[in-house]
């Protein structure tokens with residue numbers, strides 16, 4: 001029985017896809033597979049039972065990827081599965097920042113007992129007037145699943161869209177509308193755009209990319225949207241820019257105690273992916289990835305091990321090996337199999353950074369001796385008999 005622990009509530013549309021070979025446990029220590037959304041895993045002890053973690057979502061900064069790789073724990077995410085949910089909220093954020101919809105709505109709430117509200121509102125409404133987004137320049141930093149959807153949708157709304165992503169994937173580039181102007185530096189976006197939205201992962205390179213120096217390059221009255229991660233923006237510098245009016249509005253899905261109190265902030269409580277559709281999509285994809293890994297040893301959409309897929313095993317045995325990406329590993333693995341008098345009928349080995357992964361199909365049943373021999377090879381992290 002494969003034990004699954006959910007560290008956050010996960011949509012039943014996904015979890016119902018587990019078959020009778022799986023059972024849920026509340027005990028993280030005994031789990032073989034973990035499903036997680038935003039729960040912080042950095043301080044959690046990883047037990048030897050743990051084979052895989054699936055993040056039902058995109059961002060993985062809550063998961064210790066290297067610590068997991070070092071223990072042979074494969075971490076997955078669900079690229080694109082919640083992108084439409086975030087796209088819609090970002091478009092909403094741009095509209096909320098352009099017109100005082102929130103102020104107008106509060107006014108109606110405060111005046112709801114006024115019998116003549118239909119008349120008094122005609123005088124009050126001038127306080128909530130704003131601008132249209134058509135014709136304005138939008139800069140999108142990060143043209144992945146979310147950024148590309150926003151860039152394309154904004155062109156449809158009549159915005160002039162600038163996109164920046166030095167690592168854009170081939171698929172990402174194909175997805176992008178030809179209307180989007182591709183720029184080669186963030187500075188072009190900072191200098192040119194009326195709205196700037198960030199959609200990169202939180203990495204050393206992107207941490208606090210919005211700060212006093214980059215804000216200084218921007219137009220007066222710029223609107224900044226952050227539906228990616230709190231630490232992409234320097235809070236103190238943003239608060240100063242909001243106070244001075246340099247930044248007209250900061251729309252964020254990641255308020256903290258400082259930002260929630262700041263002037264001209266429009267904040268939502270990390271709601272980007274909180275739609276039924278996104279939650280279902282992420283859960284279905286995460287469960288599919290976990291099942292394929294547990295049942296076939298295949299790795300699709302991992303963020304700490306390479307993509308490695310040998311389909312469904314139709315041979316006698318399949319074993320998988322998580323190992324360090326060092327010389328002569330394939331030679332040593334095949335020698336260990338040959339020394340047991342066994343034949344490899346199919347094999348794939350892929351690497352990613354410091355780690356690598358091998359799937360081997362054998363014509364005869366894997367033995368405890370073979371597993372021991374492979375485990376003894378220096379650089380081998382985890383060996384698993386899948387079938």
Ligand SMILES: NC(=O)c1ccc[n+]([C@@H]2O[C@H](COP(=O)([O-])OP(=O)(O)OC[C@H]3O[C@@H](n4cnc5c(N)ncnc54)[C@H](O)[C@@H]3O)[C@@H](O)[C@H]2O)c1
Nearest residue numbers: 058059142143144145146165167199200201227228272273
């Ligand atoms: N608010 C929410 O609920 C919510 C939901 C989903 C994702 N997110 C956040 O949004 C981020 C993006 O999500 P996604 O699904 O689009 O991910 P993605 O991996 O599809 O896209 C990220 C893009 O950022 C680009 N990138 C990386 N470093 C960059 C840099 N220095 N400058 C410019 N571009 C860079 C990558 O090339 C990639 O194209 C996630 O990492 C996550 O933190 C938030």
Ligand SMILES: O=C(O)CC[C@@H](O)C(=O)O
Nearest residue numbers: 037038057058059273274
């Ligand atoms: O699970 C969530 O609610 C948030 C997901 C989001 O932050 C992500 O990175 O995918």
